[in-house]
Amino acid sequence: MSREESSGLILLVEDNRQIAEMVGESLERRGYSLDYATDGTTGYRLASTNSYDVIVLDLMLPGMDGLAVCRRLREEAKKATPVLMLTARDTLNDKLIGLDAGADDYLVKPFEIRELEARIRALIRRDRKQVSAQILKVSDLVLDTATLKVTRGGQTLAVSPIGLKLLAILMRESPRVISRRDIEREVWGDMLPDSDTLRSHLYNLRKVIDKPFPQPLLHTIHSAGYRLADLDSETRSSREDH
Amino acid sequence: MSREESSGLILLVEDNRQIAEMVGESLERRGYSLDYATDGTTGYRLASTNSYDVIVLDLMLPGMDGLAVCRRLREEAKKATPVLMLTARDTLNDKLIGLDAGADDYLVKPFEIRELEARIRALIRRDRKQVSAQILKVSDLVLDTATLKVTRGGQTLAVSPIGLKLLAILMRESPRVISRRDIEREVWGDMLPDSDTLRSHLYNLRKVIDKPFPQPLLHTIHSAGYRLADLDSETRSSREDH
DNA sequence: TGGGGCCTGACAACTGAATGGCAGGGCGAG
DNA sequence: CTCGCCCTGCCATTCAGTTGTCAGGCCCCA
Numbered sequence A, B: 001m002s003r004e005e006s007s008g009l010i011l012l013v014e015d016n017r018q019i020a021e022m023v024g025e026s027l028e029r030r031g032y033s034l035d036y037a038t039d040g041t042t043g044y045r046l047a048s049t050n051s052y053d054v055i056v057l058d059l060m061l062p063g064m065d066g067l068a069v070c071r072r073l074r075e076e077a078k079k080a081t082p083v084l085m086l087t088a089r090d091t092l093n094d095k096l097i098g099l100d101a102g103a104d105d106y107l108v109k110p111f112e113i114r115e116l117e118a119r120i121r122a123l124i125r126r127d128r129k130q131v132s133a134q135i136l137k138v139s140d141l142v143l144d145t146a147t148l149k150v151t152r153g154g155q156t157l158a159v160s161p162i163g164l165k166l167l168a169i170l171m172r173e174s175p176r177v178i179s180r181r182d183i184e185r186e187v188w189g190d191m192l193p194d195s196d197t198l199r200s201h202l203y204n205l206r207k208v209i210d211k212p213f214p215q216p217l218l219h220t221i222h223s224a225g226y227r228l229a230d231l232d233s234e235t236r237s238s239r240e241d242h
Numbered sequence C: 001t002g003g004g005g006c007c008t009g010a011c012a013a014c015t016g017a018a019t020g021g022c023a024g025g026g027c028g029a030g
Numbered sequence D: 001c002t003c004g005c006c007c008t009g010c011c012a013t014t015c016a017g018t019t020g021t022c023a024g025g026c027c028c029c030a
Helices: A017-029 A040-049 A066-075 A094-100 A113-130 A161-173 A180-188 A197-209 A231-241 B017-029 B040-049 B066-075 B094-100 B113-131 B161-173 B180-188 B198-209 B231-241
Strands: A008-013 A032-037 A054-058 A083-088 A105-109 A135-138 A141-144 A149-152 A155-157 A218-221 A225-228 B009-013 B033-037 B054-058 B083-088 B105-109 B135-138 B141-144 B149-152 B155-157 B218-221 B225-228
Touching: A008 A017, A008 A040, A008 A113, A017 A032, A017 A113, A032 A040, A040 A054, A040 A066, A054 A066, A054 A113, A066 A083, A083 A113, A105 A113, A113 A180, A135 A161, A141 A161, A161 A180, A161 A197, A161 A225, A180 A197, A180 A225, A197 A218, B009 B017, B009 B040, B017 B033, B017 B113, B033 B040, B040 B054, B040 B066, B054 B066, B054 B113, B066 B083, B083 B113, B105 B113, B135 B161, B141 B161, B161 B180, B161 B198, B161 B225, B180 B198, B180 B225, B198 B218
Parallel strands: A008 A032, A008 A054, A054 A083, A083 A105, B009 B033, B009 B054, B054 B083, B083 B105
Antiparallel strands: A135 A141, A141 A149, A149 A155, A218 A225, B135 B141, B141 B149, B149 B155, B218 B225
């Protein structure tokens, strides 16, 4: 089981075995690859020698606490890896210190697993934006994030700003299913619009990228979300396996 | 499964010796392994016979230009290897053509080495994500929790949302028996439905995952619950103990 | 060993929610 | 001032979840 083959590599530093297990299982189920450490020293060693997409770091740890790990990681190892700090409710004040130490986000225990997943995704995404300019391709649909140009089958398409944002999200996650909620949170952040304008934008996006073409790429998964993918080539490849 | 090594194998096709040297040295220092070609024909031969993680391809090349190499690689050799195209600023228009030819990203000369490294890393990561499979397996039944795709014996099955949830639970617990109550609690949380709709869903699930196949996987344990398992392989191995 | 009650399989039909489609108003940028 | 984009509300439609019913099977007890 190689961790190289997955979408995200995460380091989880947590001494509470029960929490570690739960979080780890859940994240692995979501397709992330995990490395584990149960004390600060080990955590730091792993964090400084490997390249993780995100480090989930408990505040209270044997050996070296989360703050120290985080601070040394930034100052000595010069690693900019996104750090998500886990803190108990009664040490809530420390959160500011945590951010000072170079943490990128924090979560108060006890927390919802889904919330953790969401934060992790956000961190990964934010991190990737730094390396910004990328060509995203799904089937014959192409988005150049540098020029914001969208083409399909060589033909340039006019996509509105929000449409562009939606498209980028969908393409980055392709061929995964993304829930409407996740999309909304990524587009509008905290101040989501009251009524679901998302549908409207998806409708308009479809009109541009799918309607003029025989093969639709943007698919609705009822009560689950949306996904951008070329159904044809997918089924074709799975039949080739056989 | 040859993707286990953490270091990447890169093919660099570049006729300008100075650039090739600089890029090559830098990448090798970063831990990548490099193969070199200085003309399109050689580049194509190497690319089509070996398995690289990324191909860095100059647009202007003696023999066969970058576009042609890329296109033939996709169409004739059927290789999906990520291609990063290098182009001079004055041939910038060609980038669209390059993307059409099947390139995955491009970089305008002159470029920063660090930028090139970042793109390469991004491409490798993206490529692995495609192959990524967060997979639950029970016998020949497979569930990909990212794409929500279910297959059995290579054949794709259409499972309803709740059916999917049930299946995930059962597969995760397999081959243990789960009580009806536990399943209900996990699916509906606190507000369980008054009458047992669970039966209905199990029925429908069975119809999809078992009915079309000779070997049923979803078994009822009377007055105990349900379990998902391949009876055949189980009894076989337990008899071997005997 | 026989019977009654409980559990389960198998539908069909109903109901409510999620989604698609669309047009018009508002608002900010040029 | 004008254009373009975003937001909103409305209706039509599709789809999944729930419920009720009935027949058959399993289990336990007499």
